[in-house]
Amino acid sequence: MPRPLHAIIHTAALRHNLQRARQLAPAARVWAVVKANAYGHGIERVVPAFSSDADGFALLDIAEAERVRACGWQGPVLLLEGLFGPDDLAACERLGLSFTVHCKEQLQWLEAYAAQGGTARFDVYLKMNSGMNRLGFVPDAYPPAWKRLKALRCVASITHMTHFSDADGPRGIAHQMAAFNKAVQWLPGARSLANSGATINFPIAHGDWLRPGILLYGSSPMGRKPSAQDLGLRATMSLRSALIGVQQLQAGDTVGYGSSFKAEREMRIGVVACGYADGYMRLSPSGTPVLVGGVRTRTVGRVSMDMIMVDLTPCPGAGVGSPVELWGEQLPIDEVAAASGTVGYELMCGLMPRVPVRVE
Ligand SMILES: *Cc1c(COP(=O)(O)O)cnc(C)c1O
Numbered sequence: 001m002p003r004p005l006h007a008i009i010h011t012a013a014l015r016h017n018l019q020r021a022r023q024l025a026p027a028a029r030v031w032a033v034v035k036a037n038a039y040g041h042g043i044e045r046v047v048p049a050f051s052s053d054a055d056g057f058a059l060l061d062i063a064e065a066e067r068v069r070a071c072g073w074q075g076p077v078l079l080l081e082g083l084f085g086p087d088d089l090a091a092c093e094r095l096g097l098s099f100t101v102h103c104k105e106q107l108q109w110l111e112a113y114a115a116q117g118g119t120a121r122f123d124v125y126l127k128m129n130s131g132m133n134r135l136g137f138v139p140d141a142y143p144p145a146w147k148r149l150k151a152l153r154c155v156a157s158i159t160h161m162t163h164f165s166d167a168d169g170p171r172g173i174a175h176q177m178a179a180f181n182k183a184v185q186w187l188p189g190a191r192s193l194a195n196s197g198a199t200i201n202f203p204i205a206h207g208d209w210l211r212p213g214i215l216l217y218g219s220s221p222m223g224r225k226p227s228a229q230d231l232g233l234r235a236t237m238s239l240r241s242a243l244i245g246v247q248q249l250q251a252g253d254t255v256g257y258g259s260s261f262k263a264e265r266e267m268r269i270g271v272v273a274c275g276y277a278d279g280y281m282r283l284s285p286s287g288t289p290v291l292v293g294g295v296r297t298r299t300v301g302r303v304s305m306d307m308i309m310v311d312l313t314p315c316p317g318a319g320v321g322s323p324v325e326l327w328g329e330q331l332p333i334d335e336v337a338a339a340s341g342t343v344g345y346e347l348m349c350g351l352m353p354r355v356p357v358r359v360e
Pocket residue numbers: 033035080163194195196197211212213214215221
């Protein structure tokens with residue numbers, strides 16, 4: 001009998017969420033973002049689900065691009081951070097990859113490739129730092145960079161790209177849109193601006209190519225307001241397990257390492273086969289929501305490496321073998337994330353390789 005902990009990837013929900021992105025921006029094409037191993041879901045599990053409906057796959061590095069190609073995908077693939085070194089151009093040529101150019105070093109590598117007589121032609125995404133101050137050319141440096149790319153025979157097309165810091169928050173995107181529009185106003189070319197937050201909140205930023213990630217995986221970039229359900233998104237990953245033990249506590253008894261939880265009255269607790277070595281955050285405090293036998297309850301005590309304890313007061317019928325959902329179809333990942341002081345992204349990306357995964 002294997003340990004009961006497992007994750008389920010919901011293929012129909014992945015497809016549904018991609019359709020939601022399309023409904024939100026019917027005129028735009030969609031880069032399905034599958035970086036970080038498809039936000040923890042597994043590239044090989046997600047690419048087949050999306051491949052009939054995505055226009056391309058956006059990801060981080062050559063290794064991930066190889067995996068997408070190995071799934072049989074022959075369409076566009078975009079390296080969101082571009083080349084990590086000049087040698088990556090050979091791999092881009094071999095695999096037919098598009099890539100971002102966000103700094104002068106990457107521009108120089110491309111110029112050197114052209115000077116050496118490189119024959120491939122690449123679709124390039126020129127990235128502007130419009131205010132996030134992470135990657136990209138500042139607005140003043142952007143048109144000159146565009147002209148240098150434009151002069152290269154190995155550049156087949158240049159798409160204008162930027163990334164928003166606050167598409168999911170109160171500050172919004174107006175300041176970045178203004179900087180972006182001002183710098184590109186005289187330059188021809190398609191545009192790609194919108195992450196999930198902008199796809200949902202800012203039709204003005206949809207441009208030609210969306211880059212949604214988190215919404216495809218059924219989590220709201222805004223957390224719980226609006227919730228994923230409010231946005232018409234469905235959970236794509238369920239983390240499920242079962243109780244492997246039960247304890248009867250008296251008032252004053254404590255639970256787990258550091259005795260951080262103390263029973264105020266008699267209560268029954270269950271022990272779940274899932275811990276931080278599986279990707280359940282150790283920082284999730286007592287009170288984090290969890291479902292036991294479909295009934296909502298809470299964790300008690302510190303998360304240990306392989307186990308979590310849960311309050312069985314609301315589920316008197318539960319015992320060893322009762323099913324548990326840590327997050328997923330019946331318990332939104334964003335609620336667990338909020339209780340844990342983080343975002344759905346971090347929980348799904350943190351799923352550990354030792355957890356067996358089933359695709360449904
Ligand atoms: C990760 C990433 C995205 C997707 O962001 P979500 O918030 O998950 O939608 C889009 N664009 C770039 C450049 C990214 O790095």
